[in-house]
Amino acid sequence: MFSTVISPRFYETDAFGHINNIVVAGWFETGREAIFRVFTPELDPQKLPLILARIEVDFVAQIYYGSEVEIRTGIEKFGRTSFIVVQEAWQKGELVARGRAVQVYFNHDTQQSEPLPAAYRDVLEQHLVGAADS
Amino acid sequence: MFSTVISPRFYETDAFGHINNIVVAGWFETGREAIFRVFTPELDPQKLPLILARIEVDFVAQIYYGSEVEIRTGIEKFGRTSFIVVQEAWQKGELVARGRAVQVYFNHDTQQSEPLPAAYRDVLEQHLVGAADS
Amino acid sequence: MFSTVISPRFYETDAFGHINNIVVAGWFETGREAIFRVFTPELDPQKLPLILARIEVDFVAQIYYGSEVEIRTGIEKFGRTSFIVVQEAWQKGELVARGRAVQVYFNHDTQQSEPLPAAYRDVLEQHLVGAADS
């Protein structure tokens, strides 16, 4: 799985004293940047042929300000024009959140989804999560 | 269903030129404030006995800066200590996103979930969504 | 002055239990949308010939979740290619923050600032703040 380390920011806390839930959805987007780089190594938004169709986040434990969070990102499975990303957030050795994202291969010019080219699929397959029970 | 009107903000757009997906997860939190008020009419975070266990968002259509978005929020069903919220986002007469959120009745002092008191359930039941197929 | 009413969102609070300071800078951007509409009534980002050169925010009092905030926005003075916006945030009858923003009239094609056309200036002058001591 790809690994991205996040330092929680003060403005990401909320009045409950922990990291706000919605922020975690944002961190998972950030974790998916490792996947975006498969399509555009320089992360040029104009060259990113993906849109997001769905997200799911399970909030497993409270996430605290003051210690780093690791976002782990892998591929769960492939559809014809889309693929499912699985993600986990870990803090201090504990799983604190899990997520899924459905990314669609998308032609921004025609505004249509298209079959995921084999060249990209081959790269992404290297990041398939074995027992995708997360 | 509860209705909350959101004016998209410029900083909520992203480089694709539309509203960023993660922002929609935030708007759905805002839509759930109508439910938070059932528990704390003055929206005092210290008196809000809910935590969020899970969210799902389906991104149905692009959301544009420059016109209002209506967030509709209702209850799908009740568990013993939790309930499922269903939400929709509408812009210019079009359904642009759908969401679900699992809210857990939670005692912040004991850090434990507790059965949802009948008094709250009675109020929330008035907002049950009939054919909860969204 | 233009007036924009903001309902603070739960995710805009921070661990101090109030609205995070940085959020206020965002709300002031939202307050300036009334000015953006002078240049593009439909708020089309592609037609917005302004960039932001500078912001200042004075945090006067704590801002609470649970009650509305009014953002007041006016023009302090004009330069050749820019103008200064003054802003205030009010909650429950109390001034809670003050801000200034320097907006530059900007040609996104040439990536150069340009003199502010008189037609725009005439409209904006109607929103000049008399005693600009804020």
Place this chain on the structure above:
Amino acid sequence: MFSTVISPRFYETDAFGHINNIVVAGWFETGREAIFRVFTPELDPQKLPLILARIEVDFVAQIYYGSEVEIRTGIEKFGRTSFIVVQEAWQKGELVARGRAVQVYFNHDTQQSEPLPAAYRDVLEQHLVGAADS
């Protein structure tokens, strides 16, 4: 000066295709965490005796998604109960933003500012910026 490296996130871009200005104000807050750690090494918000009285940000150049930004943070000068922080954002060897923040030493229990204790001042003085012409 303290140095903090930020990887811009996709959701921090806006419809102009670059990083949104308000986000930079947030990054500067993140840069100030090095200063927060002087007061609470574990970054416990309950032990952070500072409030923010004012921020200024000058937007010098466009900031792009896809390459890191270094936030440099130092102390400009001390008042009796407050101190001024100066900050810079650098991307690809170019200064892209400058900021100032006025932090006040604050007793959250009494809700009053207090003189900055010498012990803290001694540590912060090591980060005084010599020619504070930023």
